[in-house]
Amino acid sequence: MIKIEIIAIGNEVLQGDVQDTNTHWLSQQLTGLGGRVERAVIVRDDQTAIVAELKGAIARQTRLILTTGGLGPTNDDLTLAAVAEMAGRPLQIHQQALAWVKNRYEALAQAGAVDDAAMTPAREKMARLPQGAQPLANPVGAAPGVLLGLDGCQVVSLPGVPPELKGIFAGALQPTLKALFGESTFLEKRLLVNCKDESVLAPLLEAVAARHPEVYVKSRAKSFGPDVKFRVTLSTAGPSKPVVDQRLNEAQRDLAQALAAKTIAIEESEPG
DSSP states (O other): OOEEEEEEEOHHHHTTSSOOHHHHHHHHHHHHTTOEEEEEEEEOSOHHHHHHHHHHHHHTTOSEEEEESOOSSSTTOOHHHHHHHHHTOOEEEOHHHHHHHHHHHHHHHHTTSSSOOOOOHHHHHTTEEETTOEEEOOSSSSSOEEEEEETTEEEEEEOSSHHHHHHHHHTTTHHHHHHHHTTOEEEEEEEEEEOSOHHHHHHHHHHHHHHOTTSEEEEEESOOSTTOOEEEEEEEEESSHHHHHHHHHHHHHHHHHHHHHTTOEEEEEEOO
């Protein structure tokens, strides 16, 4: 399973001015591809702090690192400088990225969104990539995403604006994701269990999880009060849908047998 870490960058997130919905969305998408998000953090616009997180992720042998935020034209947009420092590579103008930024500002000027299309140093900054990195086309905003391949790891830097992040993820990043994940599939089943006492349910789930270590088994209360019920989620990832289906079906069968032995009923299955 591909190990993933997400580093969200921005003072505005830590100050509570902006909610970090990007990490939630990326975690959903990457889990759905069959990846495993091992860690997600939020750090300030501080180059030293960003470098430390990147180096830590590399040391943990993370296969895919995604950063969000800090790609813009201002002095506190430090993500690419931090990636360059971590990799020991200089920042340099990337001609394709420069052309994309230039074209975006020309379009914005024509639409009256900016006063002129001149390529100022601040705008050129968005085209300064770590040496050897590739730009990822941004279909919404001005700053390209950036992909840097290191030994055994792909570092992907995405904008913090959600529509821009999602546009790059769904578009320019797809070849990289397909190369990493192939046909890997993630599926889950949700079962509504008529059990009021989680202390009774817990050992049954632990036994099923022990027999099916490749399946993640989790319970959480669906409601509170005398009619409390638990939603039990079974989830797993594998190289193909048939393999994943088989794993989940076997785990669900064992769980149903264990619950029946305690006269606990599965009331319904919910779609994953």
